[in-house]
Amino acid sequence: MPVISVRDLTRTYDVGEVKVHALRGVTLDIEAGEFVAAIGPSGSGKSTLMHILGCLDHPTSGQYLLDGRDVAKLSRNELAEVRNRKIGFVFQGFNLLPRTSALDNVELPLLYTNQTLKASERRARAMAALKSVGLAERAYHHPNQLSGGQQQRVAIARALINQPSLLLADEPTGNLDSRTSVEVMGIFQRLNSEHGITVLVITHEHDIAEYATRVIAFRDGRIVDNRPVAHRRDAATELTTMPAIA
Secondary structure: OOOEEEEEEEEEEEEOOEEEEEEEEEEEEEOOOOEEEEEOOOOOOHHHHHHHHOOOOOOOEEEEEEOOEEHHHOOHHHHHHHHHHOEEEEEOOOOOOOOOOHHHHHHHHHHHOOOOOOHHHHHHHHHHHHHHOOOHHHOOOOHHHOOHHHHHHHHHHHHHOOOOOEEEEEOOOOOOOHHHHHHHHHHHHHHHHHHOOEEEEEEOOHHHHOOOOEEEEEEOOEEEEEEEOOOOOOHHHHHOOOOOOO
8 A cells, every 4th residue: 555645636726816726636656665756846736745745735626545544534633643643844944943952953843742751751762863863963052053954954853753654855955055965865865775764855956856766747736757766876875975065
């Protein structure tokens, strides 16, 4: 059973008196453990799809099954639980609390779960998540004390804190330099290959999409191409030959 299955999905917005058709009959399956990139220009519908898949928005018509469950039939509390437990989100703008340490930023989602965790358990899980992205030594730094790449790593650690099975990343390298972008994509590749996390990356950059195993191209709210990556890039290998940034 696919982890994500959508059928004839549409999304229409009313902007004044104009109807904007963001999605026009999208049908797509993503299997558990896949690493997929959705690519297309601004306004092509890829980010709209990600918001629907992340249960942050709802389609105008069509069906969305998440792990075989019809998302349209979930209650508000069930949707909140899905967002917090099953799905991790990574955004272009990091969305970190500026006056809070990296460790506290990562720990934050644990405060909104129905799990009963001691403060020491929350702290230990947050530190483990930071360690998984190579930032344990920066745990007590605030965002303004971190580089853009380090802030994105904190955001990834925060997305991982509830051990999600699905990771959704919207333009995660959009604010990063070339080497840092490769480092971030390397983290996604490792999470996918070593931990079996299903990854969907939204991007407009073809070279970033090549770190995935499958690329889905969007244009005008429709899927216009859907194929495996012919020559997949390996971030770990590339980093060994790239110069460090001073």
